[in-house]
Amino acid sequence: MTKKIKFHAKNDLAYQTLKPYSPAKNYIPDWYKNSELWVGGNKPTYTTEGYPFKSVKQCMPFLDTLTSGYILELWQDIRILKDHNGATLVNWFDSTFSPVEKRHPQVAPLVPAPLGCTTEQFTWRIPFGLETPPGYSVLYSHPFNRFDLPFVTLTGIIDADETMVPGGNVPFFFSKDFEGIIPMGTPIAQIIPFKRDDWKSEIINDEVNYQSKIFNIGRVLNGAYRKKSWKKKKFD
Numbered sequence: 001m002t003k004k005i006k007f008h009a010k011n012d013l014a015y016q017t018l019k020p021y022s023p024a025k026n027y028i029p030d031w032y033k034n035s036e037l038w039v040g041g042n043k044p045t046y047t048t049e050g051y052p053f054k055s056v057k058q059c060m061p062f063l064d065t066l067t068s069g070y071i072l073e074l075w076q077d078i079r080i081l082k083d084h085n086g087a088t089l090v091n092w093f094d095s096t097f098s099p100v101e102k103r104h105p106q107v108a109p110l111v112p113a114p115l116g117c118t119t120e121q122f123t124w125r126i127p128f129g130l131e132t133p134p135g136y137s138v139l140y141s142h143p144f145n146r147f148d149l150p151f152v153t154l155t156g157i158i159d160a161d162e163t164m165v166p167g168g169n170v171p172f173f174f175s176k177d178f179e180g181i182i183p184m185g186t187p188i189a190q191i192i193p194f195k196r197d198d199w200k201s202e203i204i205n206d207e208v209n210y211q212s213k214i215f216n217i218g219r220v221l222n223g224a225y226r227k228k229s230w231k232k233k234k235f236d
Contacts, residue, residue, distance in 0.1 A: 123169035
């Protein structure tokens with residue numbers, strides 16, 4: 001059964017003019033699209049042992065990270081500058097829905113800044129609330145595998161099924177050396193709805209079963225995971 005996640009605009013202006021969350025499949029980066037299918041080109045290549053020499057573009061787990069869930073995009077251009085003390089300044093033109101807010105340093109003083117980022121903390125201000133079906137939460141995170149972006153958005157889990165959760169503020173850090181414009185439409189956060197279940201872990205010592213499963217996969221020369229294990233995910 002298809003589940004529905006709802007994004008509630010804070011007011012009519014936000015509903016009419018801003019784009020809230022869109023399927024992540026619409027934000028596949030150019031560097032991935034331009035990658036070749038095989039090491040050395042788009043024609044099949046093989047190692048000296050005869051194994052397929054595939055590029056990351058054929059890795060379904062990697063592609064799933066780029067296409068799963070929904071993306072919150074930046075809804076207007078912002079300009080990043082450094083003052084004479086090296087502090088980060090953020091400017092934008094229209095303040096109807098301010099996209100960024102500086103976070104008080106004492107809110108989370110012990111949270112380490114991501115490598116390559118300033119220690120100053122900021123938040124993305126979100127003009128949309130969130131509602132999930134009963135029993136479902138959402139994972140908020142930096143857009144998966146998007147290390148080309150000049151900021152790092154922190155990760156959080158929100159239970160949005162009992163009451164509609166307001167958009168709130170999503171914390172992030174700017175890259176140390178970045179100055180310039182981050183354009184409207186840049187993905188700033190990715191959310192993945194997931195069902196809350198109780199789990200237990202177990203460690204299995206069963207070499208025969210393990211080797212049998214590996215052998216079954218290995219009989220397919222190319223695309224074994226995609227053909228035998230991978231399941232299509234749908235987010236619209």
